[in-house]
Amino acid sequence: MVHRSSPFEGLSPREIMRREQEEATRQPAWLPTGTQTVGPYFHFGMVERGDVPLIRGDNLPPGQRIRLTGAVLDGAGAPINDALLEIWQADGRGRFHTERAEPDFDGFGRFATDADGAFTIDTLKPGVSDDALPAAPHLDVHLFARGVLHTLFTRIYFDDEHNQHDPLLAQVPEERRDTLIARRSTTSSEDVVTYHFNFYMQGAAETVFLIEQE
Amino acid sequence: MSSLDFDRDFDPRLNGPVETHQPPQVFDPYVSTRLRGPRNGLIPIHSGLTERTAPVYGFHNIGGEDNDLTVQHEGTPLGQKIIVAGRIRDTHGQPIPHALIELWQANSAGRYIHKRDQHPAPLDPNFTGAGRTFADAHGYYSFTTIRPGAYPWGNHYNAWRPAHIHFSVLGQGFRQRLITQMYFPDDPLLEIDPIYMANPDRRVRDLLIARYDRRFDIPDNALGFRFDMFLGPNGTPLE
Ligand SMILES: [Fe+3]
Numbered sequence: 001m002v003h004r005s006s007p008f009e010g011l012s013p014r015e016i017m018r019r020e021q022e023e024a025t026r027q028p029a030w031l032p033t034g035t036q037t038v039g040p041y042f043h044f045g046m047v048e049r050g051d052v053p054l055i056r057g058d059n060l061p062p063g064q065r066i067r068l069t070g071a072v073l074d075g076a077g078a079p080i081n082d083a084l085l086e087i088w089q090a091d092g093r094g095r096f097h098t099e100r101a102e103p104d105f106d107g108f109g110r111f112a113t114d115a116d117g118a119f120t121i122d123t124l125k126p127g128v129s130d131d132a133l134p135a136a137p138h139l140d141v142h143l144f145a146r147g148v149l150h151t152l153f154t155r156i157y158f159d160d161e162h163n164q165h166d167p168l169l170a171q172v173p174e175e176r177r178d179t180l181i182a183r184r185s186t187t188s189s190e191d192v193v194t195y196h197f198n199f200y201m202q203g204a205a206e207t208v209f210l211i212e213q214e
Numbered sequence: 215m216s217s218l219d220f221d222r223d224f225d226p227r228l229n230g231p232v233e234t235h236q237p238p239q240v241f242d243p244y245v246s247t248r249l250r251g252p253r254n255g256l257i258p259i260h261s262g263l264t265e266r267t268a269p270v271y272g273f274h275n276i277g278g279e280d281n282d283l284t285v286q287h288e289g290t291p292l293g294q295k296i297i298v299a300g301r302i303r304d305t306h307g308q309p310i311p312h313a314l315i316e317l318w319q320a321n322s323a324g325r326y327i328h329k330r331d332q333h334p335a336p337l338d339p340n341f342t343g344a345g346r347t348f349a350d351a352h353g354y355y356s357f358t359t360i361r362p363g364a365y366p367w368g369n370h371y372n373a374w375r376p377a378h379i380h381f382s383v384l385g386q387g388f389r390q391r392l393i394t395q396m397y398f399p400d401d402p403l404l405e406i407d408p409i410y411m412a413n414p415d416r417r418v419r420d421l422l423i424a425r426y427d428r429r430f431d432i433p434d435n436a437l438g439f440r441f442d443m444f445l446g447p448n449g450t451p452l453e
Pocket residue numbers: 039041375378380
């Protein structure tokens with residue numbers, strides 16, 4: 001085999017330029033747009049008609065009705081009354097509704113916190129999702145707020161599920177996994193099971209936020 | 215260069231290695247971050263199917279007037295009419311088709327219609343300041359609106375936000391997601407704005423500034439600005 005000192009050795013100038021062009025389109029060559037805070041006035045731009053509910057009617061896929069309540073709290077324990085939660089989840093069978101918008105449930109919703117920093121999310125409990133490695137039931141969450149410069153992303157799991165084998169949760173340091181688990185409330189009715197989950201932006205119980213790696 | 219590729223040549227500042235420096239979680243000059251920015255770093259993970267999928271965003275019935283903020287009321291809003299148009303691509307340069315783009319902004323006097331905005335500048339009965347549209351199959355989008363005014367805010371003594379438009383973009387997976395703000399060229403308030411300056415990389419900051427683009431002008435009617443946005447490729451890391 002002939003040793004080549006340059007990957008372009010022996011190629012015509014035309015071929016070199018063609019390959020450069022190919023290379024340029026294959027490699028990440030563009031800076032991602034910088035993230036900025038959503039600011040305090042997003043409501044009329046992103047949740048114009050109030051929240052974007054997950055459950056919009058009675059025509060629903062199979063699944064247990066649940067209610068997730070909680071609050072978003074800052075480093076001093078004060079409620080954040082201008083936060084926005086964006087949710088994406090599978091239905092009760094673990095399926096993602098990626099094909100077309102279902103009239104009454106497609107797994108996407110938006111919930112702004114109220115004056116007390118609180119939110120109430122009525123939805124279907126997601127099933128075990130049909131992933132390469134089965135993922136324990138969870139909600140994907142984006143958290144936006146004034147004073148939050150990044151697009152914060154995390155998952156919420158449920159304490160009455162088998163979370164110990166979840167491939168994503170296993171990557172979170174063990175001592176902080178609890179911050180991603182919603183607690184089943186004793187006040188649950190048979191029709192609607194209630195869970196509780198707080199976002200702590202700072203402090204000993206600071207919620208884990210995630211970022212993808214290669 | 216053998217041939218002119220419009221999107222690549224549009225701005226030389228775009229080219230360069232991707233060593234994105236997104237803003238820190240806590241940026242002291244922006245006071246609200248002090249108690250709201252997580253102090254621990256983001257935990258690096260390999261994501262799953264949930265992060266790579268997304269619904270067909272159908273929750274807004276997007277109509278013909280939703281991307282023209284100047285025709286949503288009976289009269290014409292006050293201020294400088296502008297076109298804001300551009301392209302949504304990933305960091306490989308691939309167009310992201312049919313992204314949902316939402317924007318919201320203050321009116322020409324620097325006042326939001328939002329009930330919490332107490333800035334005593336006048337509201338404009340003919341301007342709401344919210345718009346939404348889908349990018350086309352090649353990632354192109356366009357809005358017609360009014361150039362927003364600067365407005366004061368409580369961050370520090372005599373603090374003013376430079377004129378800006380808030381953008382939200384939803385791409386092809388839940389994590390192909392961007393919340394950002396668009397600024398205008400030659401604004402002296404930019405370099406003293408803690409939100410704009412929170413991004414430590416000057417090149418990334420520059421990309422938040424739209425460029426005046428004569429080709430988008432409506433002659434004798436509106437000025438054109440180009441604002442392109444680059445999201446992480448779906449299913450691969452953002453930085
Ligand atoms: Fe603003």
